[in-house]
Each structure stands twice: as C-alpha cells, then as structure tokens.
Amino acid sequence: MVTLKLRACICAALIAVALPSAGAFAAASVASPSASAGDTQLVQQITGKLAQAKGVRAQFTQTQTLSAMNRPLVSTGSLVFFRERGVLWQIDTPYKATYVITDAGVAEVNAAGQRVNTNAPQGARGVAQVSKMMRAMLGGDLSALYSQFDVKAEGTPLQWRMQLTPNQPQLAQAIKGLQMEGGDYLKTLRITLANGDVTQIEFANSRAVDELQQSERTLLGAK
Numbered sequence: 001m002v003t004l005k006l007r008a009c010i011c012a013a014l015i016a017v018a019l020p021s022a023g024a025f026a027a028a029s030v031a032s033p034s035a036s037a038g039d040t041q042l043v044q045q046i047t048g049k050l051a052q053a054k055g056v057r058a059q060f061t062q063t064q065t066l067s068a069m070n071r072p073l074v075s076t077g078s079l080v081f082f083r084e085r086g087v088l089w090q091i092d093t094p095y096k097a098t099y100v101i102t103d104a105g106v107a108e109v110n111a112a113g114q115r116v117n118t119n120a121p122q123g124a125r126g127v128a129q130v131s132k133m134m135r136a137m138l139g140g141d142l143s144a145l146y147s148q149f150d151v152k153a154e155g156t157p158l159q160w161r162m163q164l165t166p167n168q169p170q171l172a173q174a175i176k177g178l179q180m181e182g183g184d185y186l187k188t189l190r191i192t193l194a195n196g197d198v199t200q201i202e203f204a205n206s207r208a209v210d211e212l213q214q215s216e217r218t219l220l221g222a223k
Contacts, residue, residue, distance in 0.1 A: 039151060039152055039153045039154075042153040042154070042155070042156075042157070042160065043151065043153050043162070045156075045157045046153070046157050046160055052208075053083075053208035053209070053210075054082060054083055054084070054208075054209065054210050054211075055080065055081055055082035055083060055208070055209040055210070055212070056080075056081050056185065056206055056207070056208060056209065057078070057079070057080050057205075057206070057207055057209050058078065058079055058081075058185070058203045058204065058205060058206040058207075059076070059077070059078050059203070059204045059205050060076065060077060060078065060079060060201050060202065060203050060204070061074065061075075061076050061201070061202045061204075062074070062075045062076070062077075062199060062200070062201045062202075063199070063200050063201075063202075064197070064198070064199045065197065065198045065199075065200075066197045067195065067196055067197060074094075075091050075092075075093060075094060075095075076091075076092055076093045077089070077090045077091040077092040077093070078090050078092070080209070080212070080216055082209070082212055082216075082220065085102065085212070085217075085220035085221065086100065086101050086102035086103070086220050087099075087100075087101045087102075088100055088216055088219060088220065089101065097109075100115055100219050100220060102220060102221060104221070109219060113215065113219075115219060147167075147168070148166060148167065148168055148171055149164040149165060149166055149167060149171075149178075150164070150165045150166075150167045151163070151164055152165075158183050158184075159183050160181070160182060160183070161179065161180070161181045162179070162180045162181075163177060163178070163179055164177060164178040164179075164180075165177045172194065173194055174193065174194055175191070175192070175193055175194060176192040176193060176194050176196075177192050178190065178191055178192075179192075184206075185203065185206035186203055186206070187202065187203055188200065188201070188202055188203070189201045189203075
C-alpha cells in the first residue's frame with residue numbers, strides 16, 4: 001500500500017505541470033535544442049490560451065499497468081491544482097487518501113483533516129523536487145523544462161498532443177517519457193517509466209478556479 005500511495009504522489013506531482021495544459025510553458029522564449037519552430041510556436045499558442053487560469057479542478061481516472069501486477073490498478077478521485085500553492089490530490093476508490101504536494105514536500109492528510117508526514121521520505125523529496133521544477137515553469141521559467149526534456153508538439157490549440165522525452169541521463173533512468181493530450185484543458189496524461197510501467201490518467205469535468213476554499217488554503221499553507 002505504501003508503494004501504491006507513493007506512486008500516487010508522484011503522479012500528482014507530474015500533474016502540476018500538465019494540468020493547466022502546459023501552462024508552465026507560457027511566454028516561452030527558451031526552446032529545446034531539438035524542438036522545431038513549429039513545435040515551439042504550437043506550445044506557445046496552447047499555453048497562451050490556457051495559462052490564464054490560476055487553478056483547475058478536475059476528476060480523474062488513473063490506470064496503472066505494472067510489470068509486477070497481473071491486472072491494471074484503477075483508481076478514481078478528484079484534484080485541485082493552484083498555481084501559487086500546489087496540488088491537492090484526493091483518491092476516492094479503491095481506497096481513500098488525500099495528498100498535499102507543495103515545494104516544501106509531500107504530506108498525507110489524515111482522517112481529522114490534518115497534514116501528516118509521508119511514510120516514504122526519500123521518495124517524497126524526489127516528488128517535491130519535481131513539483132518545485134514544475135512550479136517554476138508555471139512562473140514562466142522554461143529553462144527547467146527544456147534542460148530536462150525534449151519537447152515535441154502536434155495538432156492545434158484546440159486539439160493537441162505533446163511528447164516530453166528526458167534528455168538528462170539521471171532523469172531517463174526513472175522516466176522514459178510523458179505524453180499529454182488536450183484541448184481547452186488537459187484530457188490525458190500518460191507516464192511511461194524506464195522499467196516499462198505505465199500510468200495513464202484521464203481527466204473529466206475540468207474547470208478553472210480563481211480562489212481556493214478555506215480548508216484547501218489551510219492544507220496548502222495559505223492564510
């Protein structure tokens with residue numbers, strides 16, 4: 001269960017970059033060395049439209065295909081991403097769990113609605129680092145993205161697909177690639193790990209939010 005929960009944390013951290021439909025790439029002037037002019041232009045068009053939202057609420061269905069498991073693991077739930085604060089990732093089935101991911105790290109929310117330390121501190125630090133990089137991108141700093149990934153994009157701002165491939169050996173040891181598809185919002189995120197395990201997340205009922213609820217602000221460390 002701890003391993004599955006940590007995987008959920010990692011997926012939630014990756015959502016921080018993908019959920020605003022690559023809003024992290026907004027106002028990009030830095031391009032991947034391997035990115036074509038067309039790819040860069042499309043990314044800018046997508047993000048110019050989608051990076052306006054401060055946050056997004058969505059429901060998700062997550063399917064994990066793991067080499068160690070005979071059947072895929074399917075979970076459902078909801079999430080809140082807020083650019084200035086982080087991610088609240090709530091799993092409803094097959095078990096209930098809520099995670100808070102910010103630059104400070106990853107925490108689980110207990111039954112009393114209080115943040116508690118994660119059971120996997122080393123993994124949590126890695127998740128926090130990923131989240132921090134993504135938060136930097138949301139602030140318009142694309143150097144963090146392009147220094148880690150080669151980016152390819154196709155389609156139109158209304159129906160697009162992006163492929164992120166690690167260009168750093170250390171990252172490539174863990175992640176083979178990320179695929180994102182969407183329109184007004186991110187619709188699908190597919191994460192392929194280096195060991196062949198695949199996590200695919202489908203998003204539904206996405207909508208922009210300008211303010212957090214008070215309970216959400218408290219969990220994310222806002223006053």
